[in-house]
Amino acid sequence: MSVIYILLTISIIIAIVFFFAFIMAVKKGQYDDSYTPSVRMLFEDELVKEDPKKAKQSKKD
Amino acid sequence: MKQNKCFHCGDPCDQETIVVDDKSFCCNGCKTVFEIFSESDLTCYYDLQGSPGAIPKEIGGKYDFLNQQNIIDKLLEFNEDNTQIVTLYIPHIHCSSCIWILENLNKLKTSISSSQVDFGKKTVHITYNSKHDSLKEVVLLLSAIGYEPYISLDDFSAGKKQIDRSLIYKLGIAGFAFGNIMFLSFPEYFQVDGFWIEQYKPLFRILMFVFSLPVVFYAAQDYFISAYKGLRSKVLNIDVPIALGVSVLFLRSTIDVFFDLGSGFFDSLTGLVFFLLLGKFFQQKTYAFLSFERDYKSYFPIAVTHISAEGKETPIQVYDIKKGDRLLIRNEELIPVDGILINGNARIDYSFVTGESKNISRTSGDKLYAGGKQTAGIIEMEVLKSVEQSYLTQLWSNAIFSKNKETAFSSITNAISRRFTIFVLSVAFIATTFWLVYDASKALNVFTAVLIIACPCAIALSAPFTLGNVLRRFGKTKFYLKSASVIEQLAAVDTIIFDKTGTITSNKNSTATYEGERLSKDEEDLLTNTLRASNHPLSRSLYAILERNNIFTLDHFREHLGKGIEGEVNQKSIKIGSANFVGITETAVLNTSVHVSTNNKYKGKFTFYNSYRKGVSKLFNKLKKHYDLVILSGDNEGELENLKKLLPVKTKLLFNQKPEDKLEYIKYHQTEGAKILMIGDGLNDAGALAQSDVGISVSENVNVFSPACDAILDASQFRQLYQYIKVSKQAITIIKWSFGLSFIYNIIGLYFAVTGQLSPVIAAILMPLSSISVVVFTTLATNFIGRKIK
Numbered sequence: 001m002s003v004i005y006i007l008l009t010i011s012i013i014i015a016i017v018f019f020f021a022f023i024m025a026v027k028k029g030q031y032d033d034s035y036t037p038s039v040r041m042l043f044e045d046e047l048v049k050e051d052p053k054k055a056k057q058s059k060k061d
Numbered sequence: 062m063k064q065n066k067c068f069h070c071g072d073p074c075d076q077e078t079i080v081v082d083d084k085s086f087c088c089n090g091c092k093t094v095f096e097i098f099s100e101s102d103l104t105c106y107y108d109l110q111g112s113p114g115a116i117p118k119e120i121g122g123k124y125d126f127l128n129q130q131n132i133i134d135k136l137l138e139f140n141e142d143n144t145q146i147v148t149l150y151i152p153h154i155h156c157s158s159c160i161w162i163l164e165n166l167n168k169l170k171t172s173i174s175s176s177q178v179d180f181g182k183k184t185v186h187i188t189y190n191s192k193h194d195s196l197k198e199v200v201l202l203l204s205a206i207g208y209e210p211y212i213s214l215d216d217f218s219a220g221k222k223q224i225d226r227s228l229i230y231k232l233g234i235a236g237f238a239f240g241n242i243m244f245l246s247f248p249e250y251f252q253v254d255g256f257w258i259e260q261y262k263p264l265f266r267i268l269m270f271v272f273s274l275p276v277v278f279y280a281a282q283d284y285f286i287s288a289y290k291g292l293r294s295k296v297l298n299i300d301v302p303i304a305l306g307v308s309v310l311f312l313r314s315t316i317d318v319f320f321d322l323g324s325g326f327f328d329s330l331t332g333l334v335f336f337l338l339l340g341k342f343f344q345q346k347t348y349a350f351l352s353f354e355r356d357y358k359s360y361f362p363i364a365v366t367h368i369s370a371e372g373k374e375t376p377i378q379v380y381d382i383k384k385g386d387r388l389l390i391r392n393e394e395l396i397p398v399d400g401i402l403i404n405g406n407a408r409i410d411y412s413f414v415t416g417e418s419k420n421i422s423r424t425s426g427d428k429l430y431a432g433g434k435q436t437a438g439i440i441e442m443e444v445l446k447s448v449e450q451s452y453l454t455q456l457w458s459n460a461i462f463s464k465n466k467e468t469a470f471s472s473i474t475n476a477i478s479r480r481f482t483i484f485v486l487s488v489a490f491i492a493t494t495f496w497l498v499y500d501a502s503k504a505l506n507v508f509t510a511v512l513i514i515a516c517p518c519a520i521a522l523s524a525p526f527t528l529g530n531v532l533r534r535f536g537k538t539k540f541y542l543k544s545a546s547v548i549e550q551l552a553a554v555d556t557i558i559f560d561k562t563g564t565i566t567s568n569k570n571s572t573a574t575y576e577g578e579r580l581s582k583d584e585e586d587l588l589t590n591t592l593r594a595s596n597h598p599l600s601r602s603l604y605a606i607l608e609r610n611n612i613f614t615l616d617h618f619r620e621h622l623g624k625g626i627e628g629e630v631n632q633k634s635i636k637i638g639s640a641n642f643v644g645i646t647e648t649a650v651l652n653t654s655v656h657v658s659t660n661n662k663y664k665g666k667f668t669f670y671n672s673y674r675k676g677v678s679k680l681f682n683k684l685k686k687h688y689d690l691v692i693l694s695g696d697n698e699g700e701l702e703n704l705k706k707l708l709p710v711k712t713k714l715l716f717n718q719k720p721e722d723k724l725e726y727i728k729y730h731q732t733e734g735a736k737i738l739m740i741g742d743g744l745n746d747a748g749a750l751a752q753s754d755v756g757i758s759v760s761e762n763v764n765v766f767s768p769a770c771d772a773i774l775d776a777s778q779f780r781q782l783y784q785y786i787k788v789s790k791q792a793i794t795i796i797k798w799s800f801g802l803s804f805i806y807n808i809i810g811l812y813f814a815v816t817g818q819l820s821p822v823i824a825a826i827l828m829p830l831s832s833i834s835v836v837v838f839t840t841l842a843t844n845f846i847g848r849k850i851k
């Protein structure tokens with residue numbers, strides 16, 4: 001019967017972990033700019049087409 | 062012939078065309094930027110978006126103040142040995158190419174280790190090494206590639222601004238609690254009886270109670286605060302029934318749980334708060350890059366060049382300027398304080414202040430006002446007043462700028478919620494009295510149930526979602542509103558006041574008409590060539606209007622300061638300038654005109670007229686059916702006849718209005734009950750814009766400068782004004798419809814509540830259902846009405 005306590009505890013702990021992760025993400029400014037990152041992630045493909053070597057370089061920095 | 066477009070900036074190449082690598086450029090600046098990029102293998106810039114660039118401006122010594130350590134310190138966010146971090150505002154950021162090139166700055170300069178763009182705010186965050194490159198060099202690099210940063214007095218306290226993220230925290234907490242409580246209440250939804258549920262019921266319920274605590278006491282606190290404030294100032298705003306609903310939900314559920322009466326309504330409670338916050342978030346998430354609270358600070362320079370008694374030139378901070386100081390103003394620099402011109406050729410562009418685009422010539426000894434921009438070489442001036450005491454700054458200290466318009470305006474939601482609250486409270490009391498007589502044990506249940514089900518979640522949501530959606534739609538079509546409540550106020554307007562210069566006239570081009578004896582072909586050639594040699598603003602604009610003729614060199618050319626110009630070729634002479642200069646006397650004329658005489662014989666004059674924006678006449682004719690139209694102009698009556706032809710007969714025209722006059726005019730009519738929409742530009746309208754019920758600032762460049770106002774309208778969309786007002790009115794109708802819709806839900810819910818059979822399941826179904834259907838309805842409806850604006 002007490003398995004319900006274990007399951008409940010686990011589920012709530014997991015929920016709290018995710019909630020905490022969310023709070024930390026907000027605190028670090030993840031949600032401050034919701035547009036630029038979505039554009040930024042498309043850039044590397046554009047570079048690969050042109051010059052593969054350069055693309056790797058820019059990835060690093 | 063096909064018009065050649067510049068590969069870099071996209072402007073037509075009509076002046077000159079430079080061809081490099083089969084690509085045409087409109088000027089050397091654009092070509093240079095292209096060369097910089099191709100040298101560093103950054104031509105991908107042009108693949109992401111066609112002609113994304115801007116022509117780099119000649120900046121000369123404009124950024125010399127960035128050599129001053131104390132100014133740099135104010136701008137830097139982080140400053141430690143080899144790492145400096147600065148955030149610069151760059152108005153030109155507009156597409157993905159801009160993001161790409163600005164995030165690849167490290168390829169252009171090794172001292173820059175990283176740069177990050179925030180597209181929404183149009184800023185770039187640069188980390189660089191000041192051992193190798195100073196801030197000035199970073200700024201110069203940005204300017205050289207056409208991304209000139211905009212550094213103003215507003216940046217003075219950079220890095221100290223805190224971003225308010227509390228709403229997103231609240232939303233997260235409410236969502237988290239809502240989800241968990243939903244799971245925990247599932248077993249009881251299905252009302253299974255038996256040993257299992259009996260044993261674990263208290264645990265589940267207590268967990269739900271615990272989850273609801275942060276929602277009530279943290280996430281929902283804004284509603285309680287606002288309701289308290291409303292009640293204290295005797296206003297029944299929408300937050301009053303919400304706060305009432307939330308607290309009744311919480312108390313009833315807590316009592317239910319602790320006295321083992323039922324499972325409570327924690328799921329509805331958290332769901333309600335979550336949806337309400339979602340609506341608020343939606344409303345808040347508009348355009349962060351536009352600022353409506355701009356004052357003189359956001360366009361004043363941060364520093365200016367000071368000339369010491371020994372003649373040494375040092376940049377000093379604007380706030381440090383004292384009376385009697387001598388300042389050096391370079392070309393394209395702004396005059397930060399009132400003063401007297403000492404020497405130099407001053408041609409001041411006061412368009413920031415007055416909206417008037419013509420440059421004004423000043424000679425030494427004349428007074429210069431803060432806010433003007435020097436456009437012809439270097440001048441020296443002596444300071445008469447400090448920044449705080451200058452005329453412009455004084456204008457800003459007028460009391461209307463500290464008045465909050467929103468609190469003064471009773472919005473439609475508040476008006477309805479007042480009646481709604483009274484209605485709900487009376488239903489609750491009547492139902493309770495009935496049950497007290499009939500079955501006293503159920504009375505308290507019924508009382509709380511009515512308050513719970515009537516909680517105006519859907520009503521509270523319909524306005525933010527409708528207005529928020531319209532706001533977004535307007536934003537897409539270049540009409541930017543400060544807040545959603547502006548739409549309601551716009552719909553209520555009955556009088557529209559326009560400023561003339563810069564608002565219904567365009568700053569970009571003026572037209573000129575010629576009156577007098579026809580000029581021969583030779584004379585025309587002579588005229589254009591003489592104008593070509595002159596640098597006077599009127600000559601420049603006249604030259605731009607006239608057709609180009611054969612270009613030849615003049616035998617003789619003289620410029621008479623303040624009078625006119627003289628040119629001679631093959632024994633033919635021409636005089637262009639004021640009436641006295643060409644040798645006639647003229648009665649006072651209000652328009653600006655330029656007179657011409659050839660071989661000392663008077664020929665005629667060119668009279669300059671403002672050029673009106675496209676569609677002005679049509680717009681006025683549409684508006685006159687529904688509104689009182691007034692034009693308040695700071696100019697003289699020179700344009701009276703022209704305006705009369707253009708505008709409907711009923712339009713009131715008032716000239717020679719000082720900024721204070723405009724403000725007083727609006728104030729007077731407001732006391733008579735008029736709801737006034739003021740449309741203007743420039744700082745001289747700032748007072749009037751703030752005083753009016755809705756102030757719209759028309760701007761050719763939305764990012765650069767607009768005085769404090771409720772809305773910013775892109776000049777190209779000016780003729781759409783009627784459409785915007787019409788859509789605002791329809792939006793209000795949609796809100797009324799959605800109120801009706803949620804009212805139906807409330808009636809159904811009230812039936813269950815009044816008859817004493819509101820169970821948690823019904824509440825859990827009805828409350829989100831009403832909210833979601835209202836949101837869907839308003840979104841669809843606003844998209845439909847918004848389609849008409851292009």
